[in-house]
Amino acid sequence: MALKLGTSLAALTLALSPTFASAQEEGPMFELHGGAGRTLFGNTLNDSEHYNLGLGMNLTNRWGVEVMGTYFETAFDEGAGFEAEGQQYRLDALYHLADLGEKARPYLALGAGHQILDSQQLMGGEEEDTLINAGIGIKYQLAKRLSWRTDMRVMNSMDNEYTDVAFSTGLSFLFGYSGSKPQPEPEPQQPLDSDNDGVINERDNCPNTPRGTRVDSQGCERDSDNDGVVDSKDQCPGTARQYKVDNTGCPIELSENVSIEMRVEFATNSAEVREAYMSEVKKVADFMNQFDKTQVTVEGHTDNTGAAAYNQDLSQRRAESVREVLIERFGLSADRVKAVGYGEERPTATNDTAEGRELNRRVVAEISTDVTRTKTRD
Structure with missing residues (x-):
């Protein structure tokens, strides 16, 4: 039965392979996941362990998709000697929340899938259900290409109106990317104006001009009459350009x-x-x-x-x-x-x-x- 689960999951992977291949050319992150857990069944089945095998792809820094297969063995709680094997196949969407520190990434999950239950107690030997699921989990990076993952899912049958709860944990192998966590786009840096005179540093020929001083386009104190003496020291403002002035900005008289x-x-x-x-x-x-x-x-x-x-x-x-x-x-x-x-x-x-x-x-x-x-x- 485990071989059957692996074969079915491989078929789903091959069906999606053109999409994966196309995405991989653009440098996405793929995730091969294997794990185990326990399912609390909401129908007549006994609670039991399960095993997961899945393949996912991150579409953006926040969104990803995943194909997941689950295998479990259980028994009916009515009567004795009636065992059952089950398989689940899901297609889920994952949304990654804000990171917790440098390595932990919580996420939300939502998806739909198909469950096949095989037992001698069932008429025809099999029972099939359509399941929808929602859950929450967390991924923790252990190494460059290895992370630990655990989550909790609530799965509801659309056909027989019962709800299961599954707890899972496992390891994920990451491939098809540079190995570093996607970094947010750096915010554009504002040009520096250290002396707050309205002229950025790279154009400021007079750094450290006192605050409140009227400056020209080069960050230097203004010389309104262009006589070579700045306004704060010019005792004769408005001097005609042709006259030579002293250090107070007044015309030199001979x-x-x-x-x-x-x-x-x-x-x-x-x-x-x-x-x-x-x-x-x-x-x-x-x-x-x-x-x-x-x-x-x-x-x-x-x-x-x-x-x-x-x-x-x-x-x-x-x-x-x-x-x-x-x-x-x-x-x-x-x-x-x-x-x-x-x-x-x-x-x-x-x-x-x-x-x-x-x-x-x-x-x-x-x-x-x-x-x-x-x-x-x-």
């Missing part, structure tokens, strides 16, 4: 002295400003327009030809002529321009030659002032 000279020459005994010298006069006007706090004194001079008193008056008229050009032609305010004649008292060249006397017939102006400039970037 003090310097600037000056300009003008020389206008005149014809003999003339106080008229010739057009050829207008560019010299304009140069003074442009300088004074740039520096609005400057004032200028226009100095008139002559050579020594003629009486000294006349030359004094001529030099004054020459200075006044240049003054009028600055005011009337170039728009300077009258209170910023003064004219003084020195006659022949201050020659710059000898009066013994025509060339020297021409150099002495002149109007000159010199202006200098201290100004502060904002230093620009290179």
